[in-house]
Amino acid sequence: MSTDDTNKHSIALVGGTGPEGKGLATRFSIAGHTVTIGSRDPARGVEIAEELNSKLEILGQSFVPVQGDSNEHAVTNSAIVIVTVPYSGHRATLESLSHLLDGKIVIDTVVPVYFEKGPRPVEVSEGSATEEAAAILQNSNVIGAFHNLSAEVLMEPALSLDSDVLVTGGGDAKQVAIELVRDINGARPVDAGPLRYSRFVEGITILLIGINSRYKSHSGIVISGLE
Amino acid sequence: MSTDDTNKHSIALVGGTGPEGKGLATRFSIAGHTVTIGSRDPARGVEIAEELNSKLEILGQSFVPVQGDSNEHAVTNSAIVIVTVPYSGHRATLESLSHLLDGKIVIDTVVPVYFEKGPRPVEVSEGSATEEAAAILQNSNVIGAFHNLSAEVLMEPALSLDSDVLVTGGGDAKQVAIELVRDINGARPVDAGPLRYSRFVEGITILLIGINSRYKSHSGIVISGLE
Numbered sequence: 001m002s003t004d005d006t007n008k009h010s011i012a013l014v015g016g017t018g019p020e021g022k023g024l025a026t027r028f029s030i031a032g033h034t035v036t037i038g039s040r041d042p043a044r045g046v047e048i049a050e051e052l053n054s055k056l057e058i059l060g061q062s063f064v065p066v067q068g069d070s071n072e073h074a075v076t077n078s079a080i081v082i083v084t085v086p087y088s089g090h091r092a093t094l095e096s097l098s099h100l101l102d103g104k105i106v107i108d109t110v111v112p113v114y115f116e117k118g119p120r121p122v123e124v125s126e127g128s129a130t131e132e133a134a135a136i137l138q139n140s141n142v143i144g145a146f147h148n149l150s151a152e153v154l155m156e157p158a159l160s161l162d163s164d165v166l167v168t169g170g171g172d173a174k175q176v177a178i179e180l181v182r183d184i185n186g187a188r189p190v191d192a193g194p195l196r197y198s199r200f201v202e203g204i205t206i207l208l209i210g211i212n213s214r215y216k217s218h219s220g221i222v223i224s225g226l227e
Numbered sequence: 228m229s230t231d232d233t234n235k236h237s238i239a240l241v242g243g244t245g246p247e248g249k250g251l252a253t254r255f256s257i258a259g260h261t262v263t264i265g266s267r268d269p270a271r272g273v274e275i276a277e278e279l280n281s282k283l284e285i286l287g288q289s290f291v292p293v294q295g296d297s298n299e300h301a302v303t304n305s306a307i308v309i310v311t312v313p314y315s316g317h318r319a320t321l322e323s324l325s326h327l328l329d330g331k332i333v334i335d336t337v338v339p340v341y342f343e344k345g346p347r348p349v350e351v352s353e354g355s356a357t358e359e360a361a362a363i364l365q366n367s368n369v370i371g372a373f374h375n376l377s378a379e380v381l382m383e384p385a386l387s388l389d390s391d392v393l394v395t396g397g398g399d400a401k402q403v404a405i406e407l408v409r410d411i412n413g414a415r416p417v418d419a420g421p422l423r424y425s426r427f428v429e430g431i432t433i434l435l436i437g438i439n440s441r442y443k444s445h446s447g448i449v450i451s452g453l454e
Binding site: 118120121150153162163166190191192193196197199200201203204206207208210211214215217218219220221222223224225226227 | 345347348377380389390393417418419420423424426427428430431433434435437438441442444445446447448449450451452453454
């Protein structure tokens, strides 16, 4: 960890045992943040944390060891909560954790998608997963980000993302999310506007899943023309 | 015009008097295609065509002179029809032209957006403007493309787009659209899947409009990771 700890955060990854959670945990632990992988099954959270720590040690990376725990403990012990559950568990997970999330920064990465001959959108009555989170978590600072990064690339610390991260929402929490993006090698934050734009950001991931299948790629997006 | 005319097309721009139509007409006339600017008011179509021709002559560009006409005549005289009306006129325009579009390639560029404190999506019952077009034009080959290119950059032939064009739809018509993208300096075609993905491509434009206002940019998107 660097000696400048003012920008180092405690970060919980709710449902962080999947590829997206593992990828973000990899990058944020390298950046010097204290990361806890949360899971419905605490033992599974610990297992994934140990797997990541072993991998980063073998790679000779400098990093802050990742911890594993229940979603509840992970959230309680962290200032920033990143939601990386599959969409099918989105509403129930957030409702069950809502009292623990009061006053915290909650960054939603979830894409409302299901698969039936390719990826298809789930209609969300609030317009997007992130707006659904904001409706459930009335006392949290909800931000949308990290939807469009390749989990496969995130999990390999030697690789540059070469992608933009579109960040939706407002207030100080948005600035915190934007700074977190800068901690990921090759990721650039782009202010994508208020929460109501989240549906379009989430939709890009559905496009990218299709493109990855067609082009055998691990794609991302870059906004051109921003100088 | 090059001596290889096998890939030169007759192209109508329905509602082509706006920035997007003028931009595409500029690029396609430089590429050697025979372009007709269609308008509800034929005199307005002629006026815009003459404006473009004068500009390209002043710039010393090699190009095929652009023509102007009514939407009906433009469509009748062209093998490829590109729809560049505002969304408010989308359904009525296509319904009125539908019998003239039978058997033709119709490339829809239209984004269902309205403005009220920033850009907002119009809900389209078919899911997207392009799918709405396909529902109206049962006997045409409907493709979605050219949604995310900056009209301002398109109108300046010296500028490279530095943007991808996400193309939706299927069949031979899709290949024709993909080849047309390659005629635009700095634009790269990306196969974005079947028509049902059009909603996400159209949504990107709404994001980009917001980003342009926030960053004072003429932005586009690039899919990274496609090699």
